[in-house]
Amino acid sequence: MALTWRAVALAALGVVAVLVVPSYGTVLLWALVVVALCVLDVMLAASPRQVAVERRVPGSVRLTGRATSQLVVTNLTGRRLRAVVRDAWAPSAGAQANRHAVDLPPGESARLTTVLVPTRRGDRLADRVTIRSAGPLGLAARQVSLVVPGRLRVLPEFASRRHLPSRLARLREMDGRSAVQVRGEGTEFDSLREYVIGDDVRSIDWRASARRADMVVRTWRPERDRRVLLVLDTSRTSAARVGDEPRLDASIEAALLLSALAGRAGDRVELFAYDRSVRARVAGAAGPRLMPALADALAPIEPALLETDWPGLVGSVHQRLSQRALVVLLTTLDPAAVETGLLPVVGQLTAKHQVVVASVADPEVAALREARDGVAEVYDAAAAARVELERTAVRTVLSQKGVEVVEGLPEELAPRLADTYLALKAAGRL
Amino acid sequence: MTARLDAPPPPVSASASSGAPVTTSYVPVRVMGDGTTAGSRAARRWRSARWPLAVLLLVAIVAGLAALSRPAVSSTPLAPDNAGPGGARALAQVLGDQGVTVEYVTATADAVSRARAGTTLLVTSDLNLLPEQVDALLATDADLVLLEPGYDLLEGATDLSATLGDDWSSPDALRTPECTDPDAVAAESIRSSGFGFTTTGPGSLVCFPGDDSPPDTGAYLVHEGDRRVVALDDAGLLSNARIDEDGNAALALRALGRHETLTWFVPDLLDTTSTGDPAVGAAVLPPWVAVVLVQLLVVALLAALWRGRRLGPLVTEDLPVVVRAAETTRGRGRLYRRSRSRGHAAAGLRAHSADRIASRLGLPRSAAAPALIDAIVRATHRPAEQVAHLLYGPPPADDAALLELARHLDQLESEVFHP
Numbered sequence: 001m002a003l004t005w006r007a008v009a010l011a012a013l014g015v016v017a018v019l020v021v022p023s024y025g026t027v028l029l030w031a032l033v034v035v036a037l038c039v040l041d042v043m044l045a046a047s048p049r050q051v052a053v054e055r056r057v058p059g060s061v062r063l064t065g066r067a068t069s070q071l072v073v074t075n076l077t078g079r080r081l082r083a084v085v086r087d088a089w090a091p092s093a094g095a096q097a098n099r100h101a102v103d104l105p106p107g108e109s110a111r112l113t114t115v116l117v118p119t120r121r122g123d124r125l126a127d128r129v130t131i132r133s134a135g136p137l138g139l140a141a142r143q144v145s146l147v148v149p150g151r152l153r154v155l156p157e158f159a160s161r162r163h164l165p166s167r168l169a170r171l172r173e174m175d176g177r178s179a180v181q182v183r184g185e186g187t188e189f190d191s192l193r194e195y196v197i198g199d200d201v202r203s204i205d206w207r208a209s210a211r212r213a214d215m216v217v218r219t220w221r222p223e224r225d226r227r228v229l230l231v232l233d234t235s236r237t238s239a240a241r242v243g244d245e246p247r248l249d250a251s252i253e254a255a256l257l258l259s260a261l262a263g264r265a266g267d268r269v270e271l272f273a274y275d276r277s278v279r280a281r282v283a284g285a286a287g288p289r290l291m292p293a294l295a296d297a298l299a300p301i302e303p304a305l306l307e308t309d310w311p312g313l314v315g316s317v318h319q320r321l322s323q324r325a326l327v328v329l330l331t332t333l334d335p336a337a338v339e340t341g342l343l344p345v346v347g348q349l350t351a352k353h354q355v356v357v358a359s360v361a362d363p364e365v366a367a368l369r370e371a372r373d374g375v376a377e378v379y380d381a382a383a384a385a386r387v388e389l390e391r392t393a394v395r396t397v398l399s400q401k402g403v404e405v406v407e408g409l410p411e412e413l414a415p416r417l418a419d420t421y422l423a424l425k426a427a428g429r430l
Numbered sequence: 431m432t433a434r435l436d437a438p439p440p441p442v443s444a445s446a447s448s449g450a451p452v453t454t455s456y457v458p459v460r461v462m463g464d465g466t467t468a469g470s471r472a473a474r475r476w477r478s479a480r481w482p483l484a485v486l487l488l489v490a491i492v493a494g495l496a497a498l499s500r501p502a503v504s505s506t507p508l509a510p511d512n513a514g515p516g517g518a519r520a521l522a523q524v525l526g527d528q529g530v531t532v533e534y535v536t537a538t539a540d541a542v543s544r545a546r547a548g549t550t551l552l553v554t555s556d557l558n559l560l561p562e563q564v565d566a567l568l569a570t571d572a573d574l575v576l577l578e579p580g581y582d583l584l585e586g587a588t589d590l591s592a593t594l595g596d597d598w599s600s601p602d603a604l605r606t607p608e609c610t611d612p613d614a615v616a617a618e619s620i621r622s623s624g625f626g627f628t629t630t631g632p633g634s635l636v637c638f639p640g641d642d643s644p645p646d647t648g649a650y651l652v653h654e655g656d657r658r659v660v661a662l663d664d665a666g667l668l669s670n671a672r673i674d675e676d677g678n679a680a681l682a683l684r685a686l687g688r689h690e691t692l693t694w695f696v697p698d699l700l701d702t703t704s705t706g707d708p709a710v711g712a713a714v715l716p717p718w719v720a721v722v723l724v725q726l727l728v729v730a731l732l733a734a735l736w737r738g739r740r741l742g743p744l745v746t747e748d749l750p751v752v753v754r755a756a757e758t759t760r761g762r763g764r765l766y767r768r769s770r771s772r773g774h775a776a777a778g779l780r781a782h783s784a785d786r787i788a789s790r791l792g793l794p795r796s797a798a799a800p801a802l803i804d805a806i807v808r809a810t811h812r813p814a815e816q817v818a819h820l821l822y823g824p825p826p827a828d829d830a831a832l833l834e835l836a837r838h839l840d841q842l843e844s845e846v847f848h849p
Contacts, residue, residue: 002739003732011729018725022718027725034732049463056458076462084741091747099741120750129461130742145742148461240755247755302750364756368763369782375829378836380763382775385782387759392785396795 001042002132007139010034034139041135046079048131048144055126057150060296063121063157069095069150071112071129075104082134083141085112088127092120093152118154121249123300126150155295156249160257160414167261167418174426190219224266226430227325228421229317229353230255232273232280232301237332239303242362243410248303250360250410251330256294257414258328258421263290265425270320273301276309278316310341314348326354326430328417333359333407335390343397350402354429357398358406358417366409508554508577508665510534510694515671518554521682522694530687534694538563539703541695545572547657549691554665556583558697572693573658575685577665578624584661588653592634595647595663597626599640604676609637611652613660613684617677622649624663650681660685772832773825780821783839787846810845817842 014030052074061067069089075081081104089095094117102110118124129148134141192208195215208216232238232255238248259269269290273279280301285293308331317327327349331342342357349355369384371377395405404424408416424430466474504512510522510532522532535541538559545551551572556564556579567574568586576583585593599605601623607614614637626647627636633655636648653659662668662685667678686692766775788797791805799822806817820842826832 002741003736005736008729008733008736011725011732014725014728015722018721019718022721024721024724027721027728030725031728049466052460052462054458054460072458086741088742088745090745127745128742132741143739143741144464146461146464149459239750240753240757242755246750362755362759364754365759368756368759372833372836372840375833376763376767378779378829378833379767379775380760381836382766382778383759383763386762386774386778389778389782389785392795 002141002143003038004134004138004141006137007034007038010037010139037137038140041137041139042142043135044079044137045133045135045140045142046075046077046081046083048083048133048142050077051081051083051131051133052076053129053131053146053148055129055148055150057126057152060153060155060299061116061118062155062295063118065117067116067118067152069114069116069126069152071100071114071148072109073102073104073112073131074109075106078106080105080136082136082138084132084134086130086132087112087114088130089114089116089152090124090127092118093124093126093154094118116152118152121154121156121252121299122302124152124154126152153296153299155299156252156256158253158256158295160253160411161260163257163415163418164260167257167415167422168264170422171261171265171425174422192216192218226267226425227321227323228258228262228267228269228328228430229321229325230258230269230271230328230330231313231317232271232298233275233308233313233329233331234273234279234301234303235275235308236303236305237308237334237337239305242360242364245410246303247332247360248301250413251358252298252301253410254358254414254417255298255328255330256291257418259294260291261418261421263287267326267430269294271297272316272320273298274308274313274316275304275306276312279304283320308337308341310345314345317349317353321353324353326356326421326424328356328358328421330358333357333391333394333405335387335394338394338398343401346398346401346403354404354424355402356404356406356417356420356424358413358420360413361407361409363409506536506696508668509696513670515669517670518668518673520670520673521668521679521686524679524683525687525692528683528687529690531691532694533691534696536696536698537701537703538566538695538697539701541693542566542570544691544693545570547571548689549573549693550575550686550689551693552686552695553577553579553583554668554694554696556580556697558699558701559583560702563697563701563703567695571657573688574660576659576661577668578663579661584627584651587659587661588634588651589631589655591631591653592627592629592636592651592661595626595628595644597624597640597643597647597649597663599626599642603641605638605640605649607637607650608639608648609635611635611637611650613652613681614638614650616684617681619676620649620667620678620681621676622662622664623666624649626663627651627661658688772827772829776825776832776835779836779839783843784821786843790846806842806846810842812842812845 011030011034014027014034017030018026054072056070056072058067069087071085071087073085081102083102085100085102087095087098087100089098096115096117098114100112102112104110126148128145130143130145132141132143192205193216195204195217199217203217203219205216205218232248232251234248238246238251240247242250255271259271262269263286268286270283271294272281280297282293282297321327329342346355365384365387368380369388371381391407395407398405404420406413406417406420504517505514506512507516508518510518511534513519525532533544535544541551545567549572551567551570552575553567554577556576559567561582564582564586567583574587576587579587581594602621604619604621606619607617620638622638622640626640626643626649628644628647629636634651634653636646636651638649639647640649649663651661666672668682673679673682784802785795787806788795788802791809793802793805803814803817803821806812807814810817820835820838826835
């Protein structure tokens with residue numbers, strides 16, 4: 001039961017009647033008339049409980065992309081349905097203009113489209129569909145809220161994909177398809193070709209040259225079919241906000257860029273997200289299937305307010321990998337967390353694999369360290385300087401254990417990690 | 431672009447994720463109704479509303495019983511419904527039993543409108559009355575009984591034939607009438623703690639002089655003119671506490687019971703009315719205004735119902751964590767500040783600058799202080815003592831020195847980085 005503005009207007013018309021016959025009886029009589037008309041209108045309205053609602057939602061959409069939620073409303077009553085239908089979504093689903101006016105004769109259907117522009121990664125759930133069916137007089141309405149399930153998976157934005165073309169170009173240069181072809185770029189023997197001026201003389205294959213009249217050089221290409229394992233730390237340290245989003249989101253961006261690059265380089269990419277158990281895993285996907293599988297697996301990951309189980313994580317890595325691989329740990333360089341968690345076990349990883357630790361730096365700390373406006377700011381700057389010193393110390397300790405450390409501001413981390421990967425690949429350290 | 435995220439993964443995607451299933455194929459569900467009937471909804475509403483309703487009903491019953499079981503009493507002094515020692519309910523009840531209609535008013539306008547000729551008007555006090563209210567009371571035709579009146583009221587009521595006295599007689603002394611007024615004679619004796627009234631002209635009569643009274647002064651005054659005016663200099667005579675003492679009851683009953691109707695006026699501090707007319711603002715409005723206002727109230731109620739009904743419930747958002755990563759750093763800065771750890775703060779700033787400069791100049795992190803100082807001196811051409819003092823000097827003495835040190839370190843760094 002809900003009133004409309006017409007009921008209010010009808011009651012306001014009563015002022016005229018009261019002016020004509022100024023008595024309290026008129027007021028009472030008019031109120032009774034309004035109530036009676038409203039009740040009559042409600043009884044004549046089409047029942048919203050006999051309206052069939054069907055929802056169609058696309059499976060997934062990339063963050064900042066547009067999706068549409070469609071409702072098919074069918075009037076199964078014997079009366080004309082004059083209704084307002086609200087397609088409610090959680091605020092972060094970004095539903096725009098989700099109230100639709102419907103005027104349906106008996107037995108007919110209408111398709112209502114709500115545009116969704118999600119503002120957060122993850123699974124966005126549809127809330128209720130509310131139908132407010134007004135009577136023929138438009139004075140009052142019947143209302144019901146129905147649970148019509150729907151889920152929109154909002155994939156990571158992958159804003160770092162703009163760095164991909166330049167990194168792929170670098171990869172092609174290394175791959176021997178471009179003119180630059182010098183010894184040392186990669187370690188896998190590829191083919192023999194004629195010497196051209198500018199080639200490294202150390203690449204000349206004398207034995208092959210002796211068999212032919214021309215000078216022949218060996219070409220090299222980077223290794224292929226190496227394994228790259230990305231491990232996303234989803235523990236409490238990933239929940240802290242850096243800039244406007246959790247640290248985890250910047251890690252996901254970096255993981256996506258590295259995966260895209262490594263996938264194109266011919267390496268086998270695996271990923272799992274871990275805090276005290278495996279939260280998401282992508283394995284065995286390659287080629288065009290890799291990125292959608294990664295995005296789909298990473299979309300619903302949320303930071304858990306738990307401490308990472310590092311021995312368990314290392315156990316999982318050993319379980320996944322039987323041969324040497326590149327293990328990329330997307331975590332934090334928070335000194336306390338590293339000293340108690342990662343440092344004691346990182347030796348087990350570096351003994352067998354090439355380990356890269358990637359961490360998001362906080363621009364706010366950098367800004368704090370630069371501030372010199374007053375005494376309070378100087379104390380903050382001193383604290384920030386101390387924090388950075390401790391992080392530097394942690395980096396040094398990790399480097400001494402054979403770990404490559406990559407640190408960058410949220411938007412810098414992804415390209416830096418990609419560059420590190422390319423450098424490792426070029427040096428044949430994968 | 432080569433990497434497409436929004437393409438749906440193929441169904442054979444072996445990437446088993448531990449969370450929600452990877453499938454994106456969506457089976458639309460057709461929903462009709464919320465599974466309730468009119469009966470079940472009514473039952474549910476009744477179930478959810480019955481306990482609050484029961485509590486409300488209980489409160490209403492208790493309040494009603496309390497209102498019924500206890501008569502309305504007030505704490506206003508000398509009010510006819512005040513049963514306390516300072517009230518006058520005893521007197522009012524006896525008057526009622528004797529057939530006098532007691533009308534209790536607190537507004538001057540009400541008192542004036544009721545005080546017709548042939549009635550009695552009791553004014554228990556004139557402390558709260560405005561001059562125009564006093565004038566309005568004096569303009570009435572009713573017989574007046576004044577308790578502890580002020581100059582204006584007394585002299586106005588007695589046509590200037592009496593004024594306030596200056597009687598310092600003992601309040602405990604029993605007084606006798608010493609006059610011919612039948613009421614006073616009937617009362618025989620009273621005790622009074624007032625300052626008495628003094629006659630200044632013909633028409634007024636005073637009774638009950640004290641043991642130490644000036645001439646023509648007494649606690650009780652009668653003025654017979656167009657109407658009868660009686661004044662008592664001690665209002666306490668009428669109170670519940672003292673009405674049964676001496677001849678108080680006889681005096682009060684005879685003074686107040688002279689007519690069938692008694693208007694019992696206890697002036698209210700907040701009352702500003704002075705005439706029998708109703709409120710001036712309402713008087714100029716046409717009579718239908720009140721009815722239209724009621725109708726507008728109905729309209730407002732309907733408008734509230736119209737706007738108050740929400741189109742479906744609010745949707746909640748499970749918010750992510752809002753703790754900023756830099757909070758720990760800020761907290762550390764605050765700790766330094768609160769404990770005035772200038773030494774720690776300065777050491778942190780110096781170590782960080784030394785670390786940055788060392789890496790810039792190609793020195794290892796483990797380089798000793800003299801090596802670093804030498805390198806800086808070579809890079810910046812500053813005196814070695816100055817550099818040593820800046821990087822390895824004593825901790826600053828106060829906050830200003832700390833700020834100064836931070837700025838000097840910045841300058842040193844900029845000289846090393848941009849020579």
